[in-house]
Amino acid sequence: MYALTAKSMKYMDEYTMDKGVPSSVLMENASRGVVNEITERFPDTNTRVLVMCGPGNNGGDGVCVARWLLHLGYSVTLYFVGDPNRTSKEFRRQIRIISSMFPDLKIYGTEDAAESLKALRSEYDVLVDGIFGTGLNRRFGNNFVKFLEYVNSKKGYKVAIDIPSGLNATTGQIMNAVFRADLTVTMGNYKTGLFFCEGRKVSGEVKVVDIGLAKRGYRDIPDRIFVCDREFFRKTKDMALIPRTEVSHKGTYGTVGIVVSPGSMMGAAMLSAKASYRAGCGLVKIFCPNKFTGFFNVSIPEAVVVPYKTDDVIGALDDFVESVDVVLAGPGMKEDATGRLIIKEILAQETPVVLDAGALNLISKNLKPFRKRKCPCIITPHVGEMARLCGEDIQVIEKNRIGFTKKFSELYRVSMVVKSDVSLVSLIKEDGTQRLYLNVTGNSGLATAGSGDVLSGVIASLIAQGNSENNSLLYGVMIHGMAADKFAVDEDSRRKMMAGDIVESIF
Ligand SMILES: NC(=O)C1=CN([C@@H]2O[C@H](COP(=O)(O)OP(=O)(O)OC[C@H]3O[C@@H](n4cnc5c(N)ncnc54)[C@H](O)[C@@H]3O)[C@@H](O)[C@H]2O)[C@@H](O)CC1
Ligand SMILES: Nc1ncnc2c1ncn2[C@@H]1O[C@H](COP(=O)(O)OP(=O)(O)O)[C@@H](O)[C@H]1O
Ligand SMILES: [K+]
Known part of the structure; x- marks a missing residue:
């Protein structure tokens, strides 16, 4: 499943229509999807529904939802918002259909201001937003801002068609309401x-409806972002990652080398080390450094501690880097001259690095x-x-994390994850092409100190086991997120989760 910008979405609609699927069929599929979600949650037909429609195709979806x-x-009340003289062809078609199927239906919001106001002020169990979708391209006028504020203040379950009106479908920024x-x-x-940005805050639960888009069209969209969820992980993990074999020894699964500089916070390296194991x-x-030997021996006895004298870091570092399959540097690392020297030296070697x-x-x-x-x-x-x-x-x-x-990633030819509540992964393939992925596993329990150290430990571990750097990154991010999901099954467990809990919940 992909995440697309508004422009790419428009391309997909048009590509599908070019293949011969009429726009009205896409709209019918879209609306049926919305109706199914509503009726599943509100099976009682006494449910009072307010459907608000704008002048474009999002409004067309709304009218179609109302008809179904x-x-x-x-019991449905249909309310039009916008300029009735500037409506889209599909919108007008939907109005013609609903008006001929239900000739007694009144469309509020256009004439008779008093009656429209009364209709708007009535109580509803469900409020459906078919005002603007991906076509939103400018800020709202004041009246419109007030209208949305009023609607938001109303009781009732709120359903947005395609995207909440006012949200920029590409960036996730809110226009002005x-x-x-x-x-x-x-x-x-x-x-x-x-x-991105405000998107997750204002969309609530998100459901995707298959409206029958022609899948071949995705090939033409270089900025498509693949959304990585639990289902994707489950289906692909065995193909993507090197399996564990029974005929093996510790050398089979590789060595992670964690580099700790003299001023480092030791706990971070310890968490990475545990996560790697x-x-x-x-x-x-x-x-x-020598002085940390005792701490690591006690906090993680499974690790091999390689102490160095702080006045001879570089000589010892080269041997160390050569003796491991992957180097992990940074967790807890202080920004000082020694740290800088260490990183420069690691980058000059050929051993893979996280x-x-x-x-x-x-x-x-x-x-x-x-x-x-x-x-x-x-x-x-x-992001910081x-x-x-x-x-x-x-x-x-934040405003343009994708960009x-x-x-x-392209400029430095580096595969990377930019971490946040949903993390964005960019993989640079060997031929130089770039692919973007969005991780949606994990939860707010991960917003706790040290969870990033756990992630880098997991990624380094997968590389040590012989997986490609790219697969290690992508699957590492998902393994980390799913460890959090395994531990944190409800709000309380998300609240209490600590980085050590994520480590214990890996797999
Ligand atoms: N065949 C298709 O194209 C399909 C379209 N679909 C629906 O169509 C939507 C996109 O439709 P449209 O491209 O018509 O766009 P919208 O319906 O989102 O809105 C476009 C209209 O709103 C106006 N507008 C934009 N910003 C405004 C503002 N701030 N204040 C006042 N007016 C403003 C535009 O000038 C235009 O008239 C999707 O979000 C989706 O819901 C779906 O039915 C699937 C199929
Ligand atoms: N609200 C959240 N929902 C999902 N994942 C989150 C959330 N907050 C943080 N994370 C994840 O937790 C990790 C935090 O990493 P980082 O900010 O480096 O933490 P630290 O520096 O404390 O180790 C990242 O993988 C990030 O994607
Ligand atoms: K909408």
Whole structure:
């Protein structure tokens, strides 16, 4: 399943219509999907439904929904919002159909202001928003803002058709007002705006309706984003990841080498080390200053501690890097001169590297060694670290996470995840092509210190086991999210989850 921008969605609609599927059929499919979601939740036909329609095809969907609900015996009030002289062809077609099937039906909002106001003020069990969809292209006037505010203040279950009106379907920014939905029934595929900025806050539960789009059209859309959910993971994991074999020893599953600089926070490296083991690698080595040896020996006795003298880091580091299958650097790492030296040295070697947290802040000060790196590399910035890498404010990145991720990943030819409540993964393939993925596994329990350290540990572990860097990144992100979903089954468990719990819940 993909997430598309408004422009790409329009392309898919048109591509499908070009293949011969009439627009009205797509609309019929779309509306049936909405109606099914409503009737499943409200099977009683005494349910009072207000359907609000705008002038475009989203309004057309709304009228079609109203018709089906009337057909099924529901009590429906239809309310038009917008300029009646500027309606789309499909909208007018839907109005003709409903008017001839239900000649007594009154359409409020156009004439008779007093009656319309009365209709709007009545109580409803379900309020359906078919006002604007992907065609929203400008800010609302004041009256409209007031209208939406009033509708939001009303009691009743709120259903948005395609996207909540007022939400930018591409960026997830709110124009100047928005319908706040309990449920969004979206057409064909997700819209990117449902995941970014304010999108998740205002869409409620999101359901995708298969409206019969011609799937071949997706090939023409380079900025399509594949949405990775539990189902995708379950179906593909065995194909994507190297299986575990019974005839094996610890060498079979590789060694993760975690680099700890003198000023580091030790807990972060310890969490990464535990996560690496839980994700299946054979051995974890921890390269750390002499003074930390005791801590790591006690906190994670399964790891091999490789101590170094702080006045001879680089000599010892080269041997260490050579002795492992993948290096993980950054969790807990302090941004100081030694840290900088360490990262520069690691990037000059050929062993695959996962860079996280402190290591990313270090490279963001001077990206040259990173650009010239010899090693295969994965980076795992959260939005704040991404902002530093791009030399931008967080707010700027938030507004266009897709754009910045695409650009950075392409420019530095690096596969990366930009972490957030939904994480965006960009994979650069060997031929240089880029693919984008959105991880929707995981939950708010992950918003706890150290969860990022667990993620980088998982990714490094998968690389050590022989998986490609790209697969390790993509599946690592999902394994991490699903570990959180396994532990946190309700709100209380999400509240109490700590990074250590994620480690224990891996697989
Ligand atoms: N065949 C198709 O094209 C299909 C379209 N579908 C529906 O059609 C929607 C897209 O339809 P449209 O492209 O007609 O767009 P919309 O229905 O979202 O709105 C477009 C209309 O609103 C006006 N408008 C935009 N911003 C405004 C603002 N701030 N204030 C006042 N007016 C504003 C535009 O000028 C245009 O007249 C989708 O979201 C989906 O619900 C679905 O039925 C699936 C099939
Ligand atoms: N609300 C949330 N829903 C889902 N995942 C989340 C949420 N908040 C954080 N995460 C995930 O948790 C991890 C946090 O990583 P990071 O910010 O680096 O934390 P830390 O630096 O404390 O280790 C990321 O993988 C991120 O995607
Ligand atoms: K809508």
